[in-house]
Amino acid sequence: MKETSITRRTILAGATLIPLSAIRRAEAQPATAIAPAMNAEQRKILDAFIDRIIPKDELGPGAVECGVGDYIDRCLADYLAAEKPLFLDGLASLDVFALRTQGIAFASLTADKQDAVLTAIDSNQAPNLRGFFNRARRLILEGMFGDPVYGGNKNFAGWDLIRYPGAKLAVGPEDQSMKTPPKPFRRELFGAAGENHGH
Amino acid sequence: MATNLKPVDVVVVGLGAAAGVAVLPLTRAGIKVTALEAGSWMQPSDFKADEIHNNVRRRVTTGTKVWDEIPTFRTSPDERARQGAAPTMMNAVGGTSIHYYANSWRFHPWDFKVRSETVRRYGASAIPKGSTVEDWPLTYDDLEPFYDTIEYEIGVSGKAGNLQGKIDPKGNVFEGARRREYPMPPLRDTDFTDMMQAAARKAGFNPHRSPAAINSQPRNGRSACAYHGYCDTGGCHVKAKNSTAVTTIPAAQKTGNLTIVERAHVTRILTDDNGKTTGALYIRDGQEFFQPAKVVLLASYTYENVRMMLLSKSKAFPNGLANNHGQVGKHYIGHWANREVTGLFPVDLNIWYGANAQGVVVNNWAEDNFDHTGVGFIGGASLTVNHEVHPIAASAMPTFGRAPQWGSKWKKFVSENAGRWLGVYAQCNSLPYENTWLDLDPEVKDPLGDPVCRITSGPKVNEPRASAYAAKKAEEWFRAAGAIDVITVPNTQGPNLSTHATGGTRMGQKAESSVVDPYGFAHESPNLGILGGSTLVTHGARNPTLTIQALAWRTAEHLVKNWKSIGG
Numbered sequence: 144m145k146e147t148s149i150t151r152r153t154i155l156a157g158a159t160l161i162p163l164s165a166i167r168r169a170e171a172q173p174a175t176a177i178a179p180a181m182n183a184e185q186r187k188i189l190d191a192f193i194d195r196i197i198p199k200d201e202l203g204p205g206a207v208e209c210g211v212g213d214y215i216d217r218c219l220a221d222y223l224a225a226e227k228p229l230f231l232d233g234l235a236s237l238d239v240f241a242l243r244t245q246g247i248a249f250a251s252l253t254a255d256k257q258d259a260v261l262t263a264i265d266s267n268q269a270p271n272l273r274g275f276f277n278r279a280r281r282l283i284l285e286g287m288f289g290d291p292v293y294g295g296n297k298n299f300a301g302w303d304l305i306r307y308p309g310a311k312l313a314v315g316p317e318d319q320s321m322k323t324p325p326k327p328f329r330r331e332l333f334g335a336a337g338e339n340h341g342h
Numbered sequence: 343m344a345t346n347l348k349p350v351d352v353v354v355v356g357l358g359a360a361a362g363v364a365v366l367p368l369t370r371a372g373i374k375v376t377a378l379e380a381g382s383w384m385q386p387s388d389f390k391a392d393e394i395h396n397n398v399r400r401r402v403t404t405g406t407k408v409w410d411e412i413p414t415f416r417t418s419p420d421e422r423a424r425q426g427a428a429p430t431m432m433n434a435v436g437g438t439s440i441h442y443y444a445n446s447w448r449f450h451p452w453d454f455k456v457r458s459e460t461v462r463r464y465g466a467s468a469i470p471k472g473s474t475v476e477d478w479p480l481t482y483d484d485l486e487p488f489y490d491t492i493e494y495e496i497g498v499s500g501k502a503g504n505l506q507g508k509i510d511p512k513g514n515v516f517e518g519a520r521r522r523e524y525p526m527p528p529l530r531d532t533d534f535t536d537m538m539q540a541a542a543r544k545a546g547f548n549p550h551r552s553p554a555a556i557n558s559q560p561r562n563g564r565s566a567c568a569y570h571g572y573c574d575t576g577g578c579h580v581k582a583k584n585s586t587a588v589t590t591i592p593a594a595q596k597t598g599n600l601t602i603v604e605r606a607h608v609t610r611i612l613t614d615d616n617g618k619t620t621g622a623l624y625i626r627d628g629q630e631f632f633q634p635a636k637v638v639l640l641a642s643y644t645y646e647n648v649r650m651m652l653l654s655k656s657k658a659f660p661n662g663l664a665n666n667h668g669q670v671g672k673h674y675i676g677h678w679a680n681r682e683v684t685g686l687f688p689v690d691l692n693i694w695y696g697a698n699a700q701g702v703v704v705n706n707w708a709e710d711n712f713d714h715t716g717v718g719f720i721g722g723a724s725l726t727v728n729h730e731v732h733p734i735a736a737s738a739m740p741t742f743g744r745a746p747q748w749g750s751k752w753k754k755f756v757s758e759n760a761g762r763w764l765g766v767y768a769q770c771n772s773l774p775y776e777n778t779w780l781d782l783d784p785e786v787k788d789p790l791g792d793p794v795c796r797i798t799s800g801p802k803v804n805e806p807r808a809s810a811y812a813a814k815k816a817e818e819w820f821r822a823a824g825a826i827d828v829i830t831v832p833n834t835q836g837p838n839l840s841t842h843a844t845g846g847t848r849m850g851q852k853a854e855s856s857v858v859d860p861y862g863f864a865h866e867s868p869n870l871g872i873l874g875g876s877t878l879v880t881h882g883a884r885n886p887t888l889t890i891q892a893l894a895w896r897t898a899e900h901l902v903k904n905w906k907s908i909g910g
Contacts, residue, residue: 171889198749202753204751213648229856281738285398289392289398289734290392290394302733306690306760307733310571311391311570312391312579314568314696315569315582316530319533319534319729320532320692324692
């Protein structure tokens, strides 16, 4: 991993190198109407992909149900607009790889076959897709576990999954105890500090 | 054509962690200071309890200067350097002291005498090959009064381990003697900090709580920490983090002697034919200004200090300001600091909330705190564990070979363990080397057409060995704390861009091997003072800001006492 100085800040054991062009500029624009970055075909591939990375199962909703596709689309339409062509190329390459190895477009494969495609990529059988896979997985984590204000983590299902109690402006000793789990506090807090300084 | 402004006593370039404290003794003494800051004021309402805003998008900054001037990096002179990472600097009144962890350490007495102490104890051959390390031109004892001043002026929470020679095992027993206790007790103890302290003691170590420039109790009309968990790379919504923007800068404003110019993008420092600086040229809202001054204090981030000097060529300094001995950019140190060791625990740690500086530290394996005979390196690393884990970072956890990285099995693993893992932050004593320096990139330029700073950082042997040694100790610590699995991923490359970038205009006695004198004024340009990490000679095994601030205060005090000779 090259970004050692960044890992100091983020303690991300699995962080991927984010292209500089991709993280430049643009303010967060929660809940505003922006034209979608992906067409229906591209979105279909993305939804099929994210559904296998974090599937809906007995533990709860998956990435699709949590709005991760919306999160990623909104990123590509706005904050990560510079990265959009590269990302969409990756999606198209995923489909090409599925066609070549399984004979059918990715979104039309069964879940097992989709998993076989992803396993092949994850074991470096498609070196051209490695970067896309890592980047997409990273964006999926952001959408699943980020603040719902950005379009993902619907109903705080991502935070419930990992027992993150939720952002709040002031935290008492009882909420830092290991003996009793902190009570979930489910509220979008983007901008809340401006209304309430918390003390 | 630049508009010439009315002359002032002192012009400061960059009003962050360093100049933010220096302006206070200056303005208290009646010196008129104009501070040129590329960013603007940030308010509590600008700060979000939001991982995407702070840590993913790194939005806690104002202006775009940092994004336009990201240094390039390469590991050898044969490579083309590339821009890649996000900026480590920030633009705002208060600078990086707004979004830093606020770990506020004194360097160890050994850090100031690495060369002589190493030669004395282990012989000259123990100095790492290729290192240009020198003793600092001042000792810990020289700096101690200034550490004390900063701890009280900005407010630091902690527990003394060495009070005038009396050792207290509740504090850092390895620290240099301090004249008095910290102004506030450490941040809140928790089950987690208790657990990690007990485990360290069980392993035979001497743990203590992190020193933090965060209020552990209400102080000077500001709140105590609210422990909400968005301190790292974020600003404080209750003004409990003692950034210079809420402490020394407002205090300096009250004197009536500080003028702050926001959104002032400094492009050059000018000098006369005798090599004295005459002021700073800057662009503000599309217009160019020249601010004349009797003294210039250059006080930006290390990469920017060096870049500004190399860009500021003149008749007196054809190779860049105060660079006739070719020392500007040399002896740069990217701090070797990693999270190599990760532990998996069988219980929920509940470290989501709190502050990064709400930590536990082990210093047994740092500096010269143990006998290095036969270990093959000098120095070592401090080991820190801390509160404040955010959900995206937590879910990006390693799976310890127990699950794949995606799918239902991963989902089950992360649902159980996202709150049960921990990395240890190992910060190494780091030295300057011949193969590591800063200069101007020959290709990459900012929007004004000026080259960005280029980092060349060659391979090192001492730091990775020290880090690997400390990693073994971290593994012992985690096992003693009940970890069911521990993995170590060695980092042998060191930092790319460093959030602790130091050196590049180091201090020393001679112009042949340093840029500034023991008080921070340039050997070659006596009315140019340099503040910031760039003046450091070695990097301690800990966060550098308090040392940077103590030096900045000392430079300012020296200027006040010698105003006639320096500013006259």
